Each structure stands twice: as structure tokens, then as C-alpha cells.
Amino acid sequence: MNAIPATLLQQTEQLSESVTRPIPGSRKIHVEGSRPDIRVAMREVALSQTPTLFGGEANPPVSIYDPSGPYTDPAVAIDLAAGLAPLRAGWIEERGDTERLAALSSEFGRARESNAKLDSVRFPNRALPRRAKAGFNVSQMHYAKRGIVTPEMEYVAIRENQRLDAVREAHLLMQHPGESFGANIQKIITPEFVRDEIARGRAILPNNINHPESEPMIIGRNFLTKINANIGNSAVSSGIAEEVEKLVWAIRWGGDTVMDLSTGKHIHETREWIIRNSPVPIGTVPIYQALEKVDGRAEELTWEIFRDTLIEQAEQGVDYFTIHAGVLLRYVPLTAKRTTGIVSRGGSILAKWCLAHHRENFLYTHFEDICEIMKAYDVAFSLGDGLRPGCLADANDAAQFGELETLGELTKIAWKHDVQTMIEGPGHVPMHLIKENMDKQLRECGEAPFYTLGPLTTDIAPGYDHITSAIGAAMIGWYGTAMLCYVTPKEHLGLPNRQDVRDGIMAYKIAAHAADLAKGHPGAQVRDNALSKARFEFRWEDQFHLGLDPEKAKEFHDETLPKDAHKVAHFCSMCGPHFCSMKITQDVRDYAAEKGVADEAAALEAGMAEKAAEFRAQGAQVYRKE
């Protein structure tokens, strides 16, 4: 333990104080599955009673999907240097198809391990990794295809359902029928449905056997739309402890997976700290690290260096790898006349390599070798869109769509190996060209989950690209994208700070939820309905607690009306005490109910005239001066 530097321990202290406090109004609950070690974490928001004026009824609690892990659970003591409890360890071991290694398989990994200079930044006491026994395939897709429902799949089913049964009787389930564009939306998610979707390739459950700390989640168009948050240092900034803090912060606000895009000096050690402390799947772009190993000289990259990097990261527990295997030599010149060329970092590295060697992309030629590695650890593919458009002008061009077709080919190869696969998508696309992306992806890639960056719907708003892209993200999510990669306000300008991460995640939680509503995902509207009811009834605290960001909502409210009394007041700050439409509505409601005219134009039938005078008397009271 003395290897842990003092600064890092201080950060650990800070973590528990600032970013791990419970989310206001929520408590952590665990829903048990078919066996006691399946305990699915959710947040539950308890609601207050409706004021007597509005009916006085009790309001059932609302369950909220919660990727924040044990950090928001006051019952769990957090020790970053120990890592999270290995929730899935037993499930992995009991399958009997993996073995603990005697040593790291990666040459680079072993070199880091034995380098005493790194003791001060190394995660302490890491157990050796596991790998599939010879001849075994340990991917969830492999199990699924063989008809096995794993505990991970059951966990996911419970998680996706969000205890809808608890509100089924409370009218909160009232929901508009959606338009799902051919998605297969279920009323109830069963473990068998989860299995079937994974077997079909239509969903992935990314969890490396070396990341037993992760809480299973699923990415697929027939499930809740997920979001990814990127963290990562760069040559310009950041350190290890800061990255772990970013992870905890990102999942607190709702990041479903986190990509570690670090390119700095202690990339290997940073990643270890992150994975050991992450309850969500971690994705990486291994080519970034491979490039560092050749001092940034893309043309010196080799399959051997890349292969060692994949194994190094797989044995740390990375859950999905972005692999730019679709950047083919013949597509590269198609980008020459673009307005912004190749904007993907991975894409440009591979393009450079291809041109320098005048050979086909080695990720493409070694794709089946990569599959062999993926299935030995259950790492999922995130097939990178190295040729995605970097501006509206370049959207949906020959380079982009050529690559997408190649990703379709590769998906079929990955599926042959039972390797879970999702497909990355753009980028910058005007609204009217978004659907074409989705339709083509579904067609070319056999409905493998689409994982898009935005898309940004205009290029003219640097400083606000979380919004330009949330518009596109909501739409493509509706059309069928399974996971939305967030964009922060700093996109194109600088590195996001904590506030930028929060703003980016919020914009994407909105986009993902708007997509679920439009698709008609079962129960998606429960939270909207409960919040709207609370809003109408002036239950301010309930409104805050049901919101995506209870802290911000309360803070904004208090800016105008800081007094505690106002949070139970039957008026709101916008209109003041004498002028409130909600109040008038309640009068309308009382009146209509009394007259039995609530339902239809029966209103006109009923003789309302004789009640008018009486109503006027009541009404005068409503507006009396206080």
C-alpha cells in the first residue's frame, strides 16, 4: 500500500466527499433475481402525497435506471486503491471455461509490471488476469447462441424493466404508442429475449471476463438507448487520479459506458485504476496506445505491436475496442477533396499507414486474428468509423459509406467467431441526411447495434456542440441507434472540464430519453408523467428529484425564490402568486368534474349557466390579494 502516492490518496478522500454523495431524493435499491447473487442496482425516488387541493392521493415511487454504481450508495465504503467488489467473479468462475494466467500475456504489460519506477502510479495488488481455456469461447454471444441464459443476461433483463410492475397500477404507464421504425420493442424484457437479441447480434452485453467489477448492461436497438462519455488525458493535461474522478463524475450523471481515450505517459496505469473502479463497461481505442509505442510514427506500426496492445488491454479488462478495420486503402483517396478530410484520429493513423506502405490496412488483413483475441476475453468490437465526416459538407459521401459497407462485411466475420460487435457512426450530418445513415447501417450490418457520435446538425456553433449534436443524437436514436457517444460544449475547442462533462451527459441523457419516448419503449413515459404530475401539483421537491439533474433544478429554482417556503408554495416564480395558470386549471377541473363534463364535448350539453355565478364567487377567492 505504501506504493500509493500521497496525492492520489488525497484524491480518494475528495472523491468520497464531493462526487459520491447520494443523488438528492433518491435511494439505492437492489432488485433480486433468480439467485441471491443477482442484485440489480437502481435508484428509487420516493414521492410525496398530492396536496389535498389537488386530490390528496399517494404517489408511488419511481425507479430510475442507474449506472452510477456503488459511488452513490451510502452503504458502500469506497476505497479506490482496493477497487470495486468483483460482482461478476463468481459467474465467470462457475462457467469453468476460463483460467487464471500465471503471468501477463502481453510483453508490454510485463515490462510495465516489472518497472519499479512505476510503483508510485501503479494500482496495487491486482490479481492476475483470466483467459479462456484453450479452445473455448467466453463471449456472451457464444453462450447466447448455445441457448444459455447467463446471470449477466438476467441482470440486464431486470435492469431494463426498471420495476415497471411497481407503477403499472398508478396510471403512470399511460403512454403514446411509439413509432419504432421496425424495432422489436417488448412490453416486458425477459432474460430469454436478452439472450435471443445477443445471439442474433442485435445487441451486445460488453463485459470482459477481466472486468468482473462491471454491472451488466446491454446495447441494442430494442433496449433503452444508452450513452457513452469519453474521458482521457492528452499530451496537454491530466493525471491518473483526475481520470478516476472523471469516471465517477460521468457515471454519476448517467454515462452508461465510458471510453478512456488517454494518450499520455501513464496510459497503462491510468487504465488499470479506471477499470478496477468502474461499474460500467470501459471502451478504448487501442491504436492510440500502439501509436505511442512507436513514438507517434504511424508508418512504423506493425501487427505485432498492435496485437500485443490488444492483449495488454484485454487482460486489464477493457470491455470494447474501437477497431478501425474499415479504413481500406482504396477509400483513403476518396477523402482528398473533402472539406475536412479525415477527422477520426484512428482513421487518420490507419490512412497514413496504408499510404506509407501502399498496403491494405493491417487491421483488416488481420481481422480474424483479432477475433481470436476478442473471444478469449469477451471483448466486444466497436468497429470504428475512421472516415466519418468532420463537417456537414462531407456527410454521407463515398468514403463514409464505402467504409460502412466494409464494416458490414467485418460484422459477419466477427459473428462467425461469436464476437459481440457494434458499429460506430457519424459525426456531422444535417437533419435530413441522418435517416439514410441509420437505414444503411441496419441494412449493411445486419442490425448490429449502431453507436454514433452525435451527429452534429450544424457546424456553426463552436462552444455549443453538445446541443448541435443532441439534436442529431435524439433523431438517430429514435431511428434505431443503440448508443449515443456524447459531445461536450468544448468539442473542437479544448478539453472538457467537469462542468463540460456534466453538460455533455445531460444533453445526451435528454437525447436518449427523447428517443426512447418516440420509439415507444415500454414505460419510458413513466418518469415524464410522474414529473409532470408533480409539476402541476406544485410538488417542487418531487419535480427536482425526478429530473435528470436534481441539483441543478433546485439551484435554478432557488435563484429566483430561495425561501424554503416557496418549495411548497402553490404558485411558481414565473407568474407570481396572483397569476397562475395551474391554479386556474384546477378550478376548471373541479368544475368539470362536478358537472360530469370531463370527458367529451358533453360539456356543451350540460347546463353550465346555472353554475356560473357560483363559480365566479369561488374564482374571486382564487385571485384574492394575499
Place this chain on the structure above:
Amino acid sequence: MNAIPATLLQQTEQLSESVTRPIPGSRKIHVEGSRPDIRVAMREVALSQTPTLFGGEANPPVSIYDPSGPYTDPAVAIDLAAGLAPLRAGWIEERGDTERLAALSSEFGRARESNAKLDSVRFPNRALPRRAKAGFNVSQMHYAKRGIVTPEMEYVAIRENQRLDAVREAHLLMQHPGESFGANIQKIITPEFVRDEIARGRAILPNNINHPESEPMIIGRNFLTKINANIGNSAVSSGIAEEVEKLVWAIRWGGDTVMDLSTGKHIHETREWIIRNSPVPIGTVPIYQALEKVDGRAEELTWEIFRDTLIEQAEQGVDYFTIHAGVLLRYVPLTAKRTTGIVSRGGSILAKWCLAHHRENFLYTHFEDICEIMKAYDVAFSLGDGLRPGCLADANDAAQFGELETLGELTKIAWKHDVQTMIEGPGHVPMHLIKENMDKQLRECGEAPFYTLGPLTTDIAPGYDHITSAIGAAMIGWYGTAMLCYVTPKEHLGLPNRQDVRDGIMAYKIAAHAADLAKGHPGAQVRDNALSKARFEFRWEDQFHLGLDPEKAKEFHDETLPKDAHKVAHFCSMCGPHFCSMKITQDVRDYAAEKGVADEAAALEAGMAEKAAEFRAQGAQVYRKE
């Protein structure tokens, strides 16, 4: 002049210092029309030369639509107490169909005028208002129907074109063909087209003859999508000077019209200050003030009080009135079973009045009387959606759509009187139900401009409703909405401060522009293309200046890389100096150009192998350590 309070004069000073500085990188230009008094203001962003590395060419300046008025023009001295120059006064007078009144026509207006206690807050030296001579109709629609192209219409045509000719040769016009859903998008906007659209009722040019300070603008689906920003005090906060500051702030960031929703004590005087200093059309909801005149007792409202309020405001120069004439008695009980009832303030006031009297809405029964007033001053209708949904659950219901059908009937009556008319729309609507709103509005209201509030696409994000609603706004703008009413982050929670106003406007400028791009509005992509080209070429300052918010973009950039040198650096802060995809792209481009393989898969034909070694040598340089 001694009537002006000292505090107000101080505010005037502050105004010129803080919110009137020129927008970075822009200069105000004026494009002259067919006569010297038609001088259309725009912003012009001059761009630097492309660095030699990327070709070294000159980049033409980009013109930007600019509603900020003289405030951002260093050549104009601002004196709030004098008001803006009456740009349109000559045009109004030369038509010879109006006369200056000898006294205010409104009883209330006269009472305020003669109340010495109000001297300290009254706008000084206001000239008496004008009105149509007996028997005349002074609406732009009336002129348009008679085939007259007014200077206002010509101004608008020049304004909408944004000097596209200046960039036509520069490849910046390259643009994806749009999907306009049946809109009649023109390549060039001619004054005759403007006239025709106004005559047809498909666009409005809101400018009261008593608001000669306004710079003509147009609202219609075949023109650029506009946005409205709301300002206004309430019982809880604000004062006169603060409201004028808000106006200037709102148009600085791009508000095309501003609605003054004040409900406070000096509502009449505040409005006068705002109109005299506003270069954009001002809208109001007259029922708010009428309600104040009866001390908040909705049931005591009368046609006479309302009529006097309309005349009072029309003679001040309000350009459009929200009139909730579609809240019919028979629709009111349809809201009783809603989750959030009636959320429109105006709607609930009228609903209450209807129920209290068991009579039809007096705005409906007096609609033709209202038309008579509107055409005497050229005030446009904004037919209010008093029954708009206040949550997703209530979207597209019988009450909402019943009212919309009535607004369609009223539109036809207004058109019979040659009164310009637009229609207000929701509200809270999930994405998949948005298009139905637009389609029904176009059908019922004969393509009269739609003016929507968002819509918000989910209810669960209090504190972020500028984003939940920007998603819906972008979509409905694409489908055909002519003007988008902004929503700030404080919606549902409190009164927006200056930062909230800026954030709300930015979200809506994004939505409006995304809509223009998707519709294929001519030249909409020019700014995106120019900004993307600047981004690719690391012309940081140009990127900031072309953005919607140059100040924020620069501020964000400088947080990560504050040194001035970095703003000309050929790398950006995200990836650091050794790892830049843009740089690699330029290599690809140089290579492809050299080989003549820029265009098609000809790339593979060309023997690239012999160049590989040479390229590798060049490439190694790109990544050399600095």
C-alpha cells in the same frame, strides 16, 4: 429631459459599455436597395488567408443575418432616452394613408400620460402615434394583395439573401439538396416573391406603423427560420432599465423578434422604452395587461377593457399581439382530465372567463372588431394556443387540436380583413408526434406561419429545457415552422437571468439554422462550409468569428490553450502537437493530388507503391518531436 431618473441614465451608460461592443471579428455593413433610404444592415466576417501549407488562397468574407440593430454598430451613438432613429418613418408617411393623432385613443393611455407620478419612469418626448385614415387599411398584407411592393418588402428580400452573390464563386455555396416537405424554397429572394408570400398569407412582415424604428424582417416557411426571445418582468422581479438591457442582450445574440411578457407595475411605461429602442418587432400578450386592469380577476374582464388595451398597445407600436381567440367554451372541459390541464397563462385566463360567464370567449365573438383595430396600425395576429399541452401526456389531444381547427377558421377571417396572421403552437410533444402538429397546422391554417414554443421532447430535464426543446424546435422548423419561440434553461423553475437568455437564444439559433440546412434553404450551408474550412486549416480566429457565439468559443479555447501563439498553431488542444488527424489528412490530400487520384477509386489504379517510400520520409517529419 429632467424626467429621466438618474438610475436609468446610469443603466444607459452601462448599456453602451457592456452589451453594445461590436461582435468580435464582425463589422456592420449596409447593403443599399433601389433607393438610398433602403440600407439593409448585416454583419460581415472578414476571413484570413489560408496558410501556405494548405494552399494559401484568400477566403471571401461571409455575410451574416444580423438582428442586433445599431447597438453593435460603433458608428452609431446610442441614447436610450432618445430612442432609435425612425428608419421607416419616411416610408410610412409617403404612403399617405395614415395620420398623426391629436391625442392617444386609449383611455388608459391618456390616463398614464397625464399621471405626473409616472414622470420619473416615462419615456421622454414621445411623438403622438399614427393611425390609418378612416377607411384605409395599412397592413403589409393589404398592400401586397394590391400588388404593391413596399420598401419594407424590398428590405426583407435583400436581408434574406445575405449577399449570397459575394460567395457564389467561392465554392462555399456547395450544399446538400434539402428536404423541404413541400415548402417553396427559392434560390434568390426577390421583393416580388416577398410580396407574393405576404399576399398569400404564407408570411408576415410584422411592423406596426407606430414602430418606425424596426428593421423589417419576415416570418414564413419559405424564408429563413426565425427565433423569438421573451423578456418581461413579473410580480417577483425586474425594472424598466433592466428590461431594455434584456432586449439589447437578446438581439445581440440573434433574437429576431422579442416578446415583452411583463406583468408588473409599470408595464405601460416599460413597453414604451422597449419599443422606442427596439430594432426588432415586439410582440405582447395584451390579455396580461388587461387582467392587471381588473386586479387579476379574470371573470371581470370585458371586451371594452380589452379593446382599450389593444388600442393602447397598438398606438405604442407593438408589432404583433398574441390573441387567445381559439379557447372556446366547448374545449375547456376537454382539458379537465389532462395531466397538466391548461398551462398557457392566456389560455387559462380565458378558460376561467368562459366558465365564469358560461359564455363564448369574447375574443372569439369580437374577432372581427379586433381585426378592425389590427389593420388600422398594421399589428399582426399571433393566434395563441391557449390549450397547448403542458406535458408529453397531453400532447396532440382533442383540446389542443380542437383549438387549432378554430385558429384555422380565424385565420381565414383575419385574411378577409387583410390582417397578417401567424399561429402559435406547442409546447410539449414527443418527437414522433411533432410532424402531425405541423401537417395539421399547414392544412387547417392555409399555410399561415407557424410559431411554436419548442416543442419540448421530454419532461424529465428541468434545468435543461433549452435542450429538450431545441431538439423539437429543430425538427418542427425543418417540417415548416416559421418562427421558434425560445425556451431558457430556467423554464419551469424560475426567471431567466442574462446567461440563461444567452443560452436559450444559442440553442434556438442552432435549431433554426439546423432547420434551414435540412430544408435546403439557399446558402444556408455557406457559413458551415466557411467555418469547417477554417477549422480544418487551423484558422482559429476565423472559426471563432464565424460561430454563433465568438466570445464563448474563444473563451473555451483559451481555457485549455490560453497562449496567443496557439491560435495560429497547426494543432489543436484535443490531441496535442504530435497527434493530429487534420495534419495527417493534409498529407493524404497532398499525396492524392500529386498522384491525380483525388476523385474516385482511380486511387487503386494509380501506382502508389513507388511513392510509398518518399511519403514515409515526409511523414516522419510530420511527427517529429518539437
